[in-house]
Amino acid sequence: MSVYKHVLVPVDGSPTADCGLQEAIRLAAELGSRLRLLHVIDDFPMLIEMSSVSSFEAGLQKAREYGESVLGRAQARATAAGVEAETVLREITQGRIAEVVTEEAAKAACDLIVMGTHGRRGFSRLALGSDADRVARSSPVPVLLVRAAATPS
Numbered sequence: 001m002s003v004y005k006h007v008l009v010p011v012d013g014s015p016t017a018d019c020g021l022q023e024a025i026r027l028a029a030e031l032g033s034r035l036r037l038l039h040v041i042d043d044f045p046m047l048i049e050m051s052s053v054s055s056f057e058a059g060l061q062k063a064r065e066y067g068e069s070v071l072g073r074a075q076a077r078a079t080a081a082g083v084e085a086e087t088v089l090r091e092i093t094q095g096r097i098a099e100v101v102t103e104e105a106a107k108a109a110c111d112l113i114v115m116g117t118h119g120r121r122g123f124s125r126l127a128l129g130s131d132a133d134r135v136a137r138s139s140p141v142p143v144l145l146v147r148a149a150a151t152p153s
Contacts, residue, residue, distance in 0.1 A: 008036045008110040010101050010131075013070040016148040020116030021074055023146040027114065028083040035085040036108050037074045039067040040097045064089065098134030106140050117145045 009024040011017045021037075028035050041063045071087040078085035088108075090100055105113050117132035136143045 004031055004033050004112040006036060006108065006110045006112075007033050008038060008101070008105045008108065008113045009074070010038045010040065010097075010113070010115050010135075011070055011074045012039060013066070013073075014116070016116035016118055018116065019148045020114050020146045021077065023144070024114035025078050025081045025083050027144075028078070029081050033083075033112075035078050035083055036104070036110060037071055037078070037085055037087045038101065038104050039071050039087075039089050040100045041067050041089065041091045042097060060091075064091075096131070096134060098131045098138065101131070101135050102139050110141055112142050112144060113139055114144045114146065116148050118148055 004027070007024055007028055009021055011021055024035055027033065041060070067089045071089060075085045075087055088104065090104065092100055101113065101115070104110075113135060115132055115135065117130070132143075132145050136145060
């Protein structure tokens with residue numbers, strides 16, 4: 001019986017998140033775990049950029065469609081590997097994505113969070129911030145950070 005029965009995997013369609021997803025699928029297939037795939041839409045940047053309510057609504061609809069697409073592709077990859085996966089689309093207007101990830105892990109009684117990270121250090125990490133780092137520091141459950149392969153310069 002697996003110690004990690006229910007694994008939360010934040011996905012955003014990026015190559016970095018895909019590395020985390022790939023490792024989560026591999027782990028779940030070996031352990032017989034179930035995945036909970038999470039995509040978070042952060043409305044706040046759109047609120048600042050949109051000049052009208054109609055353009056905000058159109059932008060939000062596109063973000064929702066993109067999120068559903070990301071979740072659908074991730075779920076299809078898990079299913080193809082014989083891993084059961086459910087999807088969750090969350091929207092936030094304030095707060096940090098890392099908070100949503102840790103809240104979702106607690107709410108869904110997940111045993112583990114698996115997510116990709118750039119593995120940045122120093123100034124670039126400070127300047128860009130790191131949701132993965134914030135999740136690792138505040139998570140109620142263990143976190144497996146999967147470092148994305150370095151891209152050639």
